[in-house]
Amino acid sequence: MSRATQALLTIFYQLDHRKLRTVDFMRQMVSLGSTHPEGLVNKTEFRRGLEQHLGFTCSNDEFKELIRVVGGADELISTKELDRAMKKAARGEDVLVEEEVEEILDNAMLQVDTVMHISSMNATEGMYVARARWKGEDGKGPKTDARPGSMSGPAAEDCPIRQQLKLIGKKDTNVAVLSIIGRHGSGSEEELVGTCEIDVQDPKHHEVHILPLLKEGESTGATVRLRVKLKSPEIGALRKQASQVSLARSDSHIASIGSPRQKKDPEETQKRLDLLHQLHADKQKRLEDRRLREQEEYASRLQEEAQKLRSKSVKQADLCPRAAAERLYRDSKARQRRRREHQLNTYHEDEQVILRSKEENKRFFSKSHSEAANEMVSSVNAGNRLHDHALSKQMQLREKIKKKSEDEVREAKEMADRGASKRSSSTGSLTAQHRLYHQAMDNMKQQSELRRAKEAEEHLKFQKA
Structure with a gap:
């Protein structure tokens, strides 16, 4: 309805x-x-x-x-x-009247991809086209554009159709017939390559698959790759058709106004009215029953909540404001005491950690310096060790200065020998070499005097100590 x-x-x-x-x-x-x-x-x-x-x-x-x-x-x-x-x-x-609209089936879209294993005709030799129609229909039906038998190039392949054919849905049949037609030369002469039948409602045809082409019931060796896609008609077309049906019914009613009408049975009319009243009364009764049932459920929920509240045990001390205030005071004091205990425990734990770290440091340093501590027990041994250390340091310094002086003298002699062996072009170069030699000798004498003075000073300090 x-x-x-x-x-x-x-x-x-x-x-x-x-x-x-x-x-x-x-x-x-x-x-x-x-x-x-x-x-x-x-x-x-x-x-x-x-x-x-x-x-x-x-x-x-x-x-x-x-x-x-x-x-x-x-x-x-x-x-x-x-x-x-x-x-x-x-x-x-x-x-x-919407039955006519409901009987409209989905349109079938035959999406043809490629025709394979056929004669490789080029555009000048001939072309191929694909036609579709419903089984049992006359006529040629919709067709695709003409395509060559093969496509050359890097992606060479057989006849590429890559087009779709639209068949308007009908309720008397679901089987579509696809035909591959060959056109030879420039004329309009056509030759049937093969046909195949497709059930558009079969789910296996809704995916891309390959079907063989038949001619007079025998296989031709050629195949076609395709799939079927169902598409519902537009909603606007359905509404238009429904309005046309409604207007047609209205026109037929207007045309029949002048015709004599049959008398209606009063008892039949009264029966229909009684049925309508009964349906309405049943509906009102269902609504009333539903309302009463909801009221009962709500009252039962209220009773359950009241019973839960009554079943709760309440102490008399909880109802006294003074007792409640004292209880809150005791709870706050207990909470403060627990907090102080926690702080004190944390402080003791930190102290223990510090003490353990100090003891570990003492043990570590005592092991590494135990031998040195044993040698420094007596002051005599300590003084002798310091005296020997000072003497060894003086000897090292002396050797270092002596070696440095000898190196300087040797370098000066080598430079003098090189200057004497060479024949100088002017007296200016000889004068410069002699000057450098005298400067080196003077420097060596000054350093030896400073060394003697420093040794004498250190010897006096050691004797006084």
Whole structure:
């Protein structure tokens, strides 16, 4: 049952429940100053009257379907048309015929990729095309553009079609026939290469696969790679077809107005009204039962919560403010005491860690310096050791100075020998060499004097100590 039929059935029941005729209801909806003829109401007044007088509300889509049934070309609702549609809905007939729309099947899109194992004709020799049709249909059906038998180049392959063929869905068949046609030369002469049949509803054909091409029931050796894709018709086309069916039914009804009508059985009409009243009473009873059941569940939840509160044990001391204050004071003192104990324990632990580290350091340094400590027990040994150390240091310094002086003298002699052996070009170079020699000798004498003075000073200091 369509939504428009359900809405008309509800309006019919509400009018019958209020003992209100359709004519009187339409008169109540006409606003003051309306210029419409009697018996006609625009859609705005009609919707407002449904909400005010009958308490009937609906969505915009439902109201559009209702207007499409009872409204005319100028969107005016007629009393006769509304009464006819409501009586038709009361008889159990659907005002919108949607069976024709439901019978429309999905369109089949045959996506042909490549035809393989066929003669490799180039564009000048001939071309290939693919055609599709439903099985049992006459005619050639949709076809693809012409393609050469092979494609040369780095990606050489057989005849690449790579196009799709659209077949409009029909309910009498699901089998499509794909034909590969060859065109030789520049003429229009065609030759059938092979055909294959595809069940468009079979899921295995919805994936890319290869099918053999047959000719007169025998295999030709050629194959085709393809897949089937189903595509539903557009929603706009479905709505257009539904509106056309509805208008056709309305035209047939208008044409039959002049024909004599059969008298309706009053008992049958009363039975339908009684059935509607019974359905409404059953619905009201279900709603009332549901409301009572929800009230009982809510009352039971309240009782359970009250029982839980009553079952809780409460001490008398908890109800006394003074006892509660004393308990809070004791708890705070206990909390402070625990915090101080924790701080004291942490302090003791830190002290233990420091003491252990000090003891470990003492043990480590005592092991490494035990021999040196034993040698420094007596002051005599310490003095002798210092005296020997000073003498050894003096001897090392003496040897170092002596070696340095000898090196300087040797270098000066070598330079003098080199200057004497060479024949100088001028007296200036000889004078410079002699000057360097004398400077080296003077430097050596000064250093020897400084060394003797320093040794004498150190000897005096040692004797005084």
